C-alpha cells in the first residue's frame with residue numbers, strides 16, 4: 001500500500017492502516033521541518049474530533065485545542081452573533097492549528113513503526129489497469145526510485161502526482177470558479193474577537209479566525225491577480241479596520257503580519273474518486289473554498305472511510321467498501337461544497353454596475369436578514385457550518 005502525501009488525509013490513513021496491520025509507506029516530498037511548520041487550516045468539526053478520538057489520534061488537540069462556538073457577522077445592516085455550537089444540531093469547532101495536528105499524526109505514525117520517506121516526490125503512478133500499480137519517485141538528490149503496492153492512495157493534493165496520473169477521460173472534473181480572491185494572512189496578534197468574524201462590506205469581505213492566543217488568521221478579499229507584495233502591513237490593518245467597522249465595534253489588535261498568501265477561490269470535485277487501484281482523498285479528491293473551513297475536515301473523514309475499505313479488502317477479502325468508497329465520499333463532498341458556495345455568495349457583495357446593486361446582491365442581504373432573524377435558518381446554518 002503506497003500513500004502519496006503526508007497531510008491530514010495521508011497521515012490519518014497511514015495511522016489507521018498501520019494500526020490494522022496493513023503494510024504501507026507514506027511518500028512525502030517535503031521535509032519534516034516544512035511539514036511541522038506549514039500553516040494551513042485549523043478549524044476541526046466535532047465529527048473530525050470524534051474520528052481522531054476513535055483512533056487515539058486526538059491527544060494533542062485535547063491538550064492544546066480550544067473550542068469555538070460563536071460567529072459574528074458585521075454587515076451594512078448591522079452586527080449579529082450566532083452561537084452555532086448550541087443552536088439546533090450544531091456543535092462547536094475545535095481550534096487547533098493544522099501544523100500541530102500534522103505533527104501529532106506524524107509522531108504517532110512513526111512511533112508506531114510507520115514509514116514516511118521525506119524529500120521523496122512522487123512523479124507518476126503507473127500500471128493503473130492492473131493490480132500492482134507502480135509509483136515512480138525522485139528523491140531529494142534527484143535519484144529515481146519505484147514503489148509498488150496493491151493500492152495507491154493519492155493524498156498529495158490538487159497538484160500532486162495522483163491527479164496527474166489519471167488517464168484522460170477516466171474521471172470527470174466538476175469545477176467552479178467563485179470569482180473572488182482572498183489575501184490570507186497570519187498576524188502575530190491576539191484575536192480581536194471571541195468569535196469567528198465575517199465582515200461583509202462594499203469594499204470587500206474580511207474574515208477573522210483565531211488560531212492561538214497569540215496568532216490570528218485574517219482574510220481580506222482582494223482584486224484578482226493581486227500579489228502579497230501589494231499588501232504591506234499598514235494597508236492590511238487599515239483595510240481590515242475599515243471592513244470590520246472597527247470604528248463601530250472596537251479596534252483590532254494589531255501586530256506584525258507573519259505570513260501572507262493570495263488564493264483565488266475555486267472548487268472542484270473529481271468523479272469518481274478512484275481509477276482502478278488508485279484512490280483519491282483530501283484535496284486530491286476535491287478542492288473546496290476556505291469560506292466554511294471544510295477542507296481538512298473532509299480530508300480526515302475521507303481517510304477514515306478509505307482506511308476501513310482498504311482494511312476490509314486487504315485483511316478480510318471483502319472488496320465492497322472499495323467499490324462504494326467514491327459514492328460514499330462524494331455524498332459528503334457535495335454537501336460541503338454546496339454550503340461552502342452558499343457562504344461565498346453570503347459574504348461577498350456583488351459588484352453592481354453604475355452603483356446599482358444587482359439582483360443577487362439583494363438576495364445576499366435577504367439571506368443575511370433570514371440568518372439574523374429566523375431561528376430555523378439559524379439551526380440550519382449551525383448544522384451545516386459545524387458539520388461534515
Ligand code: APR
Nearest residue numbers: 005007008009029040041121122156157160282283295296
Ligand atoms: N509527491 C509527494 N508528496 C507530495 C506531492 C508529490 N508529488 N505533491 C504534494 N505532496 C504532499 C504535500 O507536500 C503535502 O504535504 O502532499 C501533501 C498534501 O497535503 P495537503 O495539501 O494538506 O492535503 P490533504 O491531506 O488533502 O488536506 C487537505 O487540509 O491543508 C488543509 O484545508 C486544507 O483542504 C486542505 C486540506
